Amino acid sequence: MSAASALDPPRPRRRHSVREILGRSDYAIISELIEPNSRVLDLGCGDGALLAWLADHKRVDARGVEIDGEKVKRAIAQGVSVYQGDINEALADYPDQCFDYIILSQTLQETRQPLQVLREMLRVGRRAVVAFPNFGHWSVRLAMLFFGRAPKTRLFPYEWYDSPNIHFLSIDDFELLIARERLAVERAYFLAGRRTFRVLPNLLAEVAVYLLRR
Amino acid sequence: MIFHPETHYVRFASLALDCGAALAPVDVAYQAYGRLNAARSNAILILHAFSGDAHAAGINPQTGKPGWWDSMIGPGRAFDTDRYYVVCSNVLGGCRGTTGPSSINPATGQPYAMTFPVITIGDMVRLQKMLVDQLGIERLLAVAGGSMGGMQALQWAVSYPDRVAGVIPIAATARHSAQQIAFNEVGRQAIIADPDWNEGNYYATDRKPARGLAVARMVGHITYMSDTSMREKFGRRLRAKEKYGYDFSAEFEVESYLRYRGSEFVNRFDANSYLYITKAMDYFDLTNGSHSLAGVFARVQARFLVLSFTSDWLYPSYQSQEIVRALRSRNLDVAYCELPSAYGHDAFLVEVEEQAELVRGFLARTLRMQAAA
Numbered sequence: 001m002s003a004a005s006a007l008d009p010p011r012p013r014r015r016h017s018v019r020e021i022l023g024r025s026d027y028a029i030i031s032e033l034i035e036p037n038s039r040v041l042d043l044g045c046g047d048g049a050l051l052a053w054l055a056d057h058k059r060v061d062a063r064g065v066e067i068d069g070e071k072v073k074r075a076i077a078q079g080v081s082v083y084q085g086d087i088n089e090a091l092a093d094y095p096d097q098c099f100d101y102i103i104l105s106q107t108l109q110e111t112r113q114p115l116q117v118l119r120e121m122l123r124v125g126r127r128a129v130v131a132f133p134n135f136g137h138w139s140v141r142l143a144m145l146f147f148g149r150a151p152k153t154r155l156f157p158y159e160w161y162d163s164p165n166i167h168f169l170s171i172d173d174f175e176l177l178i179a180r181e182r183l184a185v186e187r188a189y190f191l192a193g194r195r196t197f198r199v200l201p202n203l204l205a206e207v208a209v210y211l212l213r214r
Numbered sequence: 215m216i217f218h219p220e221t222h223y224v225r226f227a228s229l230a231l232d233c234g235a236a237l238a239p240v241d242v243a244y245q246a247y248g249r250l251n252a253a254r255s256n257a258i259l260i261l262h263a264f265s266g267d268a269h270a271a272g273i274n275p276q277t278g279k280p281g282w283w284d285s286m287i288g289p290g291r292a293f294d295t296d297r298y299y300v301v302c303s304n305v306l307g308g309c310r311g312t313t314g315p316s317s318i319n320p321a322t323g324q325p326y327a328m329t330f331p332v333i334t335i336g337d338m339v340r341l342q343k344m345l346v347d348q349l350g351i352e353r354l355l356a357v358a359g360g361s362m363g364g365m366q367a368l369q370w371a372v373s374y375p376d377r378v379a380g381v382i383p384i385a386a387t388a389r390h391s392a393q394q395i396a397f398n399e400v401g402r403q404a405i406i407a408d409p410d411w412n413e414g415n416y417y418a419t420d421r422k423p424a425r426g427l428a429v430a431r432m433v434g435h436i437t438y439m440s441d442t443s444m445r446e447k448f449g450r451r452l453r454a455k456e457k458y459g460y461d462f463s464a465e466f467e468v469e470s471y472l473r474y475r476g477s478e479f480v481n482r483f484d485a486n487s488y489l490y491i492t493k494a495m496d497y498f499d500l501t502n503g504s505h506s507l508a509g510v511f512a513r514v515q516a517r518f519l520v521l522s523f524t525s526d527w528l529y530p531s532y533q534s535q536e537i538v539r540a541l542r543s544r545n546l547d548v549a550y551c552e553l554p555s556a557y558g559h560d561a562f563l564v565e566v567e568e569q570a571e572l573v574r575g576f577l578a579r580t581l582r583m584q585a586a587a
Binding site: 055059061063069072073075076077078079080081082083084085090093094095098 | 517519535538539542543545547548549550551552553554568571572574575576578579580582586
């Protein structure tokens with residue numbers, strides 16, 4: 001999205017256009033999960049593309065946190081309220097239950113204390129939307145078995161030494177954590193490319209998206 | 215496109231001050247650019263820093279100089295005068311058209327000098343609000359300013375929460391720190407130590423406390439730059455010579471720059487205004503010493519764009535971050551970015567590209583949200 005488009009009047013709503021605009025299947029799912037006119041905080045929001053889309057199409061009160069200054073600038077230039085800072089620190093400042101949704105899209109595996117982040121998300125927000133890459137995917141398993149090297153996925157093709165990922169969790173790992181924390185799963189989506197899976201997600205899905213609440 | 219702005223003046227019967235005194239009457243000098251729309255919903259108040267004035271944009275027809283934020287205000291610029299009605303007024307206590315210590319006290323027929331009452335940032339903002347009322351603007355789309363202008367922007371949000379939709383404090387603080395007070399005090403003492411200051415009564419004489427005021431300005435300029443920007447701009451270069459002269463003339467380029475800036479300032483600024491305005495900044499504490507900053511923001515409704523600069527050591531980023539954290543604990547809508555710059559505190563005047571896109575996006579969204587509300 002260019003800065004100029006932020007100045008244009010809001011476009012009429014089109015279904016599924018988010019996938020065309022953002023080109024990310026987890027974004028498409030998330031955008032469908034979020035109720036119109038709700039309050040949303042996106043952790044690690046990048047250049048704010050998802051938030052800008054939600055603000056324009058669902059009249060969402062959209063806020064974000066991002067550590068990378070260049071991305072923060074691009075987000076603010078689109079009119080999205082983004083704070084440059086660390087996810088943990090940002091969450092700690094907010095009062096309880098002041099957002100309808102807290103989004104953590106593909107950054108859970110990058111946080112130092114994922115459990116703490118998850119708990120804070122559900123303190124500050126009524127619901128948490130968590131999307132993460134599934135390191136239980138068959139291609140990761142095969143690569144580990146045959147090549148004996150650190151996991152890479154199609155979406156996260158980093159070498160171990162320059163990867164932002166510091167945790168390599170699978171869908172089954174996450175399900176165990178949810179059970180232990182007694183969190184309720186309202187919705188869950190398991191994706192690979194444009195396909196959605198219902199069976200054997202831990203083997204077939206590249207990305208999982210959960211809608212959680214306490 | 216070059217335009218020559220006009221300075222307008224309004225007179226108000228009186229202004230009640232935080233110190234308990236009242237000023238009567240009070241004149242305000244202001245300039246306005248762009249056009250107020252029919253709904254009166256596109257007005258932006260620009261707030262100048264310590265030594266600024268109402269001439270924020272356009273070219274002064276007498277001096278040929280651009281306004282102090284000309285690169286940010288104008289057609290197609292960050293504060294786009296094709297879209298917005300932009301107003302900037304000289305602050306209370308100033309010496310560029312608004313009532314200050316150099317103005318004539320109607321009770322005596324003499325300049326106020328040191329009989330001028332001590333003023334605060336709150337007083338400056340109260341007077342600006344009277345101007346905004348006078349202009350028939352019920353709710354400002356935004357208030358924006360750097361440094362002392364940023365402090366006024368914060369004061370606006372707190373004093374008149376229902377009168378402003380967007381607040382843009384740049385390189386500012388919620389309270390002056392010991393270091394900021396200390397530098398101001400050095401400037402004030404330089405003026406007071408000048409025998410030509412004469413207890414502030416120099417207006418009738420042909421001698422102004424020029425040396426004291428120039429030294430004050432030299433100190434100020436050092437605090438507005440950074441080690442990096444001074445090294446890049448001057449280094450150890452000598453001016454118009456290759457060898458040391460072993461004397462105390464302005465040999466180093468940095469010396470001659472500071473002397474030039476100091477003497478130039480004397481021509482356009484009043485020494486007593488220097489005393490009063492720096493004191494107003496030093497008194498500035500949004501919390502008033504008692505409440506937490508978050509408590510002060512309890513009634514605030516505006517959305518915020520807070521900006522700071524990496525090399526600004528006079529108004530360091532932690533001070534902006536303190537504001538942002540307090541706003542967030544109130545669940546207020548705030549965007550914050552620490553912009554990379556080597557220019558120190560001066561960055562808010564210099565880093566136009568860096569700021570323009572952010573201001574533009576923030577204003578466009580604020581206008582849209584206001585229209586939708």
